[in-house]
Amino acid sequence: xxxYPDDLRYTTDHEWVRETAEGVRIGIxxxxxxxxxxxxxVSLPTVGDEVTKGDSCxxxxxxxxxxxxxxxxxxxxxxxxxxxxxPPELVNSDPYGDGWMYEITLGDGADTxxxxxxxxxxxxxx
Numbered sequence: 386x387x388x389y390p391d392d393l394r395y396t397t398d399h400e401w402v403r404e405t406a407e408g409v410r411i412g413i414x415x416x417x418x419x420x421x422x423x424x425x426x427v428s429l430p431t432v433g434d435e436v437t438k439g440d441s442c443x444x445x446x447x448x449x450x451x452x453x454x455x456x457x458x459x460x461x462x463x464x465x466x467x468x469x470x471x472p473p474e475l476v477n478s479d480p481y482g483d484g485w486m487y488e489i490t491l492g493d494g495a496d497t498x499x500x501x502x503x504x505x506x507x508x509x510x511x
Contacts, residue, residue: 388415388481389414389415389416389503389506389507390481390503391502391503393481393503394457394497394498394500394501394502395414395500395501395502395503395505395506396455396457396500396501397501397509398455398457399413399414399416399417399420400412400413400414400417400454400455400457401413401414401480401481402457402458402497402500403485404497405488407463407488407490408460408463408488408489408490408491409458409460409488409489409491409497410485410487410488411456411457411485411486411487411488411489412476412480412481412484412485412486413445413454413476413480413484413486414480414506415480415481416510417445417452417480418476418477418480418484421445421447421449421450421452422447422448422449423447423448423474423477424445424446424447424473424474424476424477425446425447425448425473426444426445426446426473427443427444427445427446427469427473427476427486428443428444428445428446428454429442429443429454429465429466429469429486429487430442430443430462430465430487431462431465432462432463432464432465433461433462434461434462435459435460435461435462435492436456436458436459436460436461436462436489437456437459438456438457438458438459438495439455439456440455440456441453441454441455441456442454442455442456442462442487443486443487445476454486456489457500458489458491458492458495458496458497458500459491459492459494459495460489460490460491460492460495461489461490461492462487462488462489463488463489463490464487464488465486465487465488466483466484466485466486466487468483469484469486
């Protein structure tokens with residue numbers, strides 16, 4: 386059973402968002418990495434890319450399938466987790482820590498309050 390930290394916000398696409406001093410850090414949830422199985426490749430956006438809420442901005446490939454990463458909020462990519470360029474098993478072993486994916490500065494009007502809290506996310510999982 387996955388844990389869902391209370392200090393994060395969540396999307397229906399199984400991504401999490403953590404507010405930082407510079408913007409937000411984004412990754413996939415424990416539920417998502419468990420459903421995917423062993424992650425073997427991650428394709429992330431490039432620093433400087435503009436991402437739009439709801440649009441695909443990368444992929445996570447596992448031994449079971451390939452899944453799109455969707456931008457949870459609109460903004461500009463400011464960092465990507467280069468540790469995932471090698472073997473990306475950090476996505477499975479530490480999805481809320483070292484397995485983070487990318488960071489963005491929020492665009493005008495973007496706000497994490499529109500995302501689910503941990504309780505709402507768990508309820509929508511069923």
